Amino acid sequence: MGRVSTTRMETFLVVARHSSIRRAATQLHITEAAVSAAVAHIEKQLGAKLIAKAGRGITLTEAGRIYAEYCRSILGLMNEAQAAVRHAETGRLRIGVVATAGEYVLLRPLAAFRNRYPDIELSLSVNPRDVLFLELHHHETDLVIAGRPPRDAGLVTRARRPSRLVVVGAPDHRADPLRTTWLLRGRGSGTRDATLGLLDQLQISPPTLTLGSHGAVLAAAREGLGVTLIHSDAIEADLESGALRIIPIDGTPLDRPWHAITTRTPTPTTRLFISHILDPAEVGPAAFEPG
Template identity: 45%
Template sequence: MMTLTQLRTFLAVADTGSVHAAARQMFVTQSAVSAALNALQKSLGLQLLERDGRGLRLTRAGQVYADHARTALGLLDQARTAAIAEADPERGELRIAALTTAGEQILPGVLASFREQHPHVGVRLEVGNREHVRRLLERHEVDLVLGGRPEPGREVEVLATRPHELIVVANAPGPGTPAWLSAQTWLLREPGSGTRAITESFLAQLELDPPPRTLTLGSNTAVIESAVSGLGVTLVSKDAVTRHLTEGHLTEIPTPA
């Protein structure tokens, strides 16, 4: 019979790529991890993992099973937190996911206020790009998301909104004309980022000729610091660069759109 321990062990191996790493993450022995994997695969009659050099990777069946396993564990976790909250609202747990800018710039103050009002409620927070946060919500691994506008057709309940201004910034003033914008290197977030998608849409709308050079960076902080260093210009949340604008490290560039 499949157990929750087997599911969690399987997902730990799927995430880390090896029995050794999964054992370290779960604080158990490698033999315990191997035994749980073997028992799970035997109960299903399927091979979920296969060798990949010195590590392990998911088979196609394993990929499908992992997606459903995450959703199942997410729902069980959601059921547990809901039951605890119903029995004692002041001793429950809130699972939050936030987009990078919101997690870095907005959420700390909000959480501080929340903890002051509800000191015994546990909070779990995960910060990531739009694609990562979307997956967490779909798999019921979080209760609440702090981020941008929901994608069209996605069934979510919007609890609150606030203005979110995006601006183009550089480390020195510029005219912001199409010719000038076309000559700049544009600093982009990684694929899956909402800010990247908006930037690409913005540049397409400008129809710059020739198309500008781009440089992809893996975090909001890396993009902003690269702009401060003069590596290029970027479209970024004004919330994320307020201090840099005030101190003169960055300047807002006027744009035609």
């Protein structure tokens, strides 16, 4: 069996992502024939069918789905290996965050880190927690700031920052919070899961309204469309201005600290960033605590 080049692996992953030879060719700026040839070469080397026609596009076979997962890990590890041998202060750092942490927790420490180490190549992606942990598992990102990682995922919490989940609503929203509409984040959100868990604990089934983004949920709560469970970090300004108020509910507040999470083998630059966010002299009250 011959080897499959990383270029062909990357091409196959783009095909898998788009479920289309044509869209993959457009993204890669090559011909459709070249994309098809790359996939056919891999199939020949593996002796397995990786894609099948599905309407006007394609779908992955079971072998294709398995191979795509391995490709993600292999390419992620290769990129991580290149970063691992570079000097920490001139390396690369890819951070993934959930929306709330990205807006209210990470920016100040990240700005201080940028000023302290201007030669480090930084990138920041905002995604639901499930996506972030999958990317970290495949070595496609170096560090994640989110809630607690899933058990038995092979991931390591390096630092924590205290935070609480509280229920909030508009000051003039006087409806019974156990019967009023509860505003939810989109699927994959840890806060959504915590909200549904709280409703189960309270043994209530109130109306719910899914708004998707963190900003949309907050805006809806300010307008009196319902109440929502949210990290206290995200509402400090709204509480001070009177745009929102905390609503006492049995079982709240919930202790939900932020976690700085890596794989078992963080790069030198990742370790440098963890040391930075643990240092109150550098990041002040935004500092994390050892994990």
